[in-house]
Amino acid sequence: MTPVQTVALRVGDMRAVVAPALGGRVLSLEGRGAPLLWHNPDLLDDTLSPLGERVDPESLDGFATWQNWGGEKSWVAPQGWDADDEWHGPPDRVFDAGEFAVTSCSDRGIVMRSGFDAATGLRMTRAVTVTRQGMHVRTTLRNESARVRRWAAWEVAQLPLYDADVGCPHAGVFVHVRAGSDAVPLFRLRGTLSTHRRGRLLRVPPAPAIGKLGFPGCTGAIELRHAEGPGLRLSFRVRPDEPYPDDSPGQVWLQTPVSEPLHELGGFVSTASLVELEALSPLRRLEPGASVSLSCDWTVVPAAARSGEFGRLAGVERPIG
Secondary structure, three states, rough: OOOOOOOEEOOOOEEEEEEEEOEEEEEEEEEEEEEEOOOOOEEEOOOOOEEOOOHHHOOHHHHHHOOOOOEEEEEEOEOOOOOOOOOOOOOOOOOOOOOOOEEEEEOEEEEEEOOOOOOEEEEEEEEEEEOOOEEEEEEEEEEOOOOOOEEEEEEEEEEEEEEEHHHOOOOOOEEEEEEEEOOOOEEEEEEOOOEEEEEOOEOOOOOOOEEEEOOOOOEEEEEOOOOOEEEEEEOOOOOOOOOOOHHOOOOEEEOOOOOOOOOOOOOOOOOOOEEEEEEEEEOEOOOOOEEEEEEEEEEEEHHHOHHHHHHHOOOOOOOEO
């Protein structure tokens, strides 16, 4: 078993563990005495040491054998497998599973750079800084090919869902949206996702379902609040006059365990309860040498039961999809 080198960042009681060799991802973020990110217990033990050997991404066959380590990472959008202007991952050998080079590092921050991806023409830089409130991540995609490309940067973090969250009227994912805007279904694989509305706030309650929602009217704030213990808020800038992948600058994936492989995802087996909070940059036309960036702030938030703003959230449940 080959160990994976990690870098620990700390400010006050906030601590992040970064793995440059695993797609430059943040494997763990801890604050207020609690873990805030999900990591895959089938691949990593409680010390974040691998339980088996890493698999060469070039030998992988779609989602069925994707080594999803978890944590927070950066991807490339739009995602797809049918055209050259879509990112064919994960898995892939450069961004999700590739080895990032460390270009600078301190007690509270690290800058990492990916290899060159010939398929997209991109090289990625990730700058991660721990703050007293959480974490700041800046992703930059640079077109290092000889032709014009069109891409967006994509922030993805996997957060745990707990048994107490299911059925709790104050727990779930909360998305800040423009007036009159609602969620749109992007994928529906199992069960039903729904939203509750209160003004310009949409709540996605935890449910026995697998699917993805897009939020065309997202104003740049998405958060997960647990029934017990702290959660996380994702904040980012939205430019409503620019195009976005799936027309949705903010997106949410919800996943719960199922016994059978998901043929829609190439045989992927869902063994965990988690949500993905996702932010995207505008979809930009990139001349050779040009770049697009996405800055995201992750902030610790209190448990749902201690939040008056979200504790009052009510309204009619609306199934999506």
